[in-house]
Amino acid sequence: MNLILLYTSDFISPHLVRLTDRRFHHMRSVHQAQVGEAFKVGVLDGLVGQGKVSALSDDYIELQVQLDQAPPKPLPLHLIMALPRPKMLKRTLETAATLGVKDLWLINSYRVDKSYWSTPILKADKTREHLLLGLEQAGDTRLPRVHLRKRFKPFVEDELPALARNTRALVAHPYDAAPCPDPEASPTTLAIGPEGGFIAYEVEKLQEAGLESIHLGRRILRVETAVPVLLSRLFPL
Amino acid sequence: MNLILLYTSDFISPHLVRLTDRRFHHMRSVHQAQVGEAFKVGVLDGLVGQGKVSALSDDYIELQVQLDQAPPKPLPLHLIMALPRPKMLKRTLETAATLGVKDLWLINSYRVDKSYWSTPILKADKTREHLLLGLEQAGDTRLPRVHLRKRFKPFVEDELPALARNTRALVAHPYDAAPCPDPEASPTTLAIGPEGGFIAYEVEKLQEAGLESIHLGRRILRVETAVPVLLSRLFPL
Numbered sequence: 132m133n134l135i136l137l138y139t140s141d142f143i144s145p146h147l148v149r150l151t152d153r154r155f156h157h158m159r160s161v162h163q164a165q166v167g168e169a170f171k172v173g174v175l176d177g178l179v180g181q182g183k184v185s186a187l188s189d190d191y192i193e194l195q196v197q198l199d200q201a202p203p204k205p206l207p208l209h210l211i212m213a214l215p216r217p218k219m220l221k222r223t224l225e226t227a228a229t230l231g232v233k234d235l236w237l238i239n240s241y242r243v244d245k246s247y248w249s250t251p252i253l254k255a256d257k258t259r260e261h262l263l264l265g266l267e268q269a270g271d272t273r274l275p276r277v278h279l280r281k282r283f284k285p286f287v288e289d290e291l292p293a294l295a296r297n298t299r300a301l302v303a304h305p306y307d308a309a310p311c312p313d314p315e316a317s318p319t320t321l322a323i324g325p326e327g328g329f330i331a332y333e334v335e336k337l338q339e340a341g342l343e344s345i346h347l348g349r350r351i352l353r354v355e356t357a358v359p360v361l362l363s364r365l366f367p368l
Numbered sequence: 369m370n371l372i373l374l375y376t377s378d379f380i381s382p383h384l385v386r387l388t389d390r391r392f393h394h395m396r397s398v399h400q401a402q403v404g405e406a407f408k409v410g411v412l413d414g415l416v417g418q419g420k421v422s423a424l425s426d427d428y429i430e431l432q433v434q435l436d437q438a439p440p441k442p443l444p445l446h447l448i449m450a451l452p453r454p455k456m457l458k459r460t461l462e463t464a465a466t467l468g469v470k471d472l473w474l475i476n477s478y479r480v481d482k483s484y485w486s487t488p489i490l491k492a493d494k495t496r497e498h499l500l501l502g503l504e505q506a507g508d509t510r511l512p513r514v515h516l517r518k519r520f521k522p523f524v525e526d527e528l529p530a531l532a533r534n535t536r537a538l539v540a541h542p543y544d545a546a547p548c549p550d551p552e553a554s555p556t557t558l559a560i561g562p563e564g565g566f567i568a569y570e571v572e573k574l575q576e577a578g579l580e581s582i583h584l585g586r587r588i589l590r591v592e593t594a595v596p597v598l599l600s601r602l603f604p605l
Binding site for chain 2: 133203226229230231268269270271310311347348349350351352353356359360362363364368
């Protein structure tokens with residue numbers, strides 16, 4: 132936790148929060164918080180600032196907060212990913228949130244195992260938990276939106292063309308592909324396939340929706356490595 | 369397994385290998401290999417090419433191999449990392465191998481928990497196993513060398529200056545730091561701290577050894593995210 136995320140329900144007066152949950156336990160046991168000590172805090176979907184410990188008991192911690200900074204800039208990105216297997220999904224949610232992704236579409240694909248769609252991680256509160264961990268890591272406050280699309284074709288035909296329009300629209304697909312373009316802070320749509328890649332039919336449909344194939348060189352990366360590699364190549368710091 | 373790694377001991381004649389272990393089981397159950405089918409193969413620390421299934425039984429698979437390509441280029445990098453906790457170490461070994469790291473120093477640091485040094489993953493055969501997985505993922509054959517340095521000071525004072533000399537020598541440390549430099553295929557030495565970062569004394573010693581502090585922007589990344597992000601920023605594809 133490089134930032135303690137606060138919710139409006141934590142405020143017991145305009146500048147005072149009281150925490151009793153995971154955050155309280157973490158601050159007490161991991162950070163060994165002391166009265167007077169200051170921590171980086173941020174309000175969910177709001178400003179970032181400082182929280183000074185004003186009271187500490189066995190049951191709660193209170194922080195006097197001052198919020199005066201904008202959170203880090205979001206990536207101007209629609210990230211579209213074939214649903215990864217559950218273990219990788221967890222890490223991908225956290226990494227995407229840490230790196231500043233704000234719009235994530237998890238879509239079906241031929242190589243996505245049907246069972247992946249019934250993982251509890253896709254339940255809204257579980258998904259949110261992993262996204263929050265990613266925000267706390269990065270020091271960000273803006274919660275990403277996750278959109279689930281269990282059918283490939285309707286998504287790619289009916290929604291994707293509008294998302295891709297007027298953006299750098301790319302699909303990471305190593306065959307017949309252009310090299311990854313240079314970093315640029317411009318609106319981007321990026322699709323990443325499952326392990327084993329999108330099948331030819333899917334790549335064709337993605338291209339019809341306006342996406343151009345790009346590759347990352349000769350090495351084949353796992354999805355969880357491809358995400359940070361692609362995002363660091365496509366956007367400036 | 370995007371590449372099947374072969375060892376000289378697999379060869380039963382100059383162009384024929386017989387596999388009976390994990391690779392055989394993986395080819396049979398995951399790839400559902402058939403006689404006549406071709407797979408990407410490579411000899412450990414050697415060439416890459418094609419292996420055509422010439423025989424398949426309940427106990428082994430035989431491949432007729434043709435090796436005619438160099439493996440992907442290694443990164444011209446000395447990567448120095450504070451030893452991560454075991455779970456992260458596994459993934460870091462795999463990711464580093466996948467991304468083309470060939471020289472990895474795992475060093476001690478104030479924030480490295482002593483217990484991390486006794487993880488079985490640091491046993492040579494276990495370390496090697498994770499590195500091989502990383503190579504198989506990337507389609508590479510050149511095994512990285514892992515150097516363990518359980519004492520920070522002797523490493524930084526006696527070894528690091530020689531490693532850093534005539535290289536881009538950098539430490540990822542977000543305070544008083546320059547922005548990450550542009551991609552360049554030049555010899556590089558890069559140090560990455562533990563979760564929580566190197567302490568001030570350590571940063572000072574690393575700077576004395578010739579390393580310059582660089583940062584990756586405002587977001588704070590986990591070590592396993594920082595590695596792919598830094599390597600993709602520092603080197604061209």
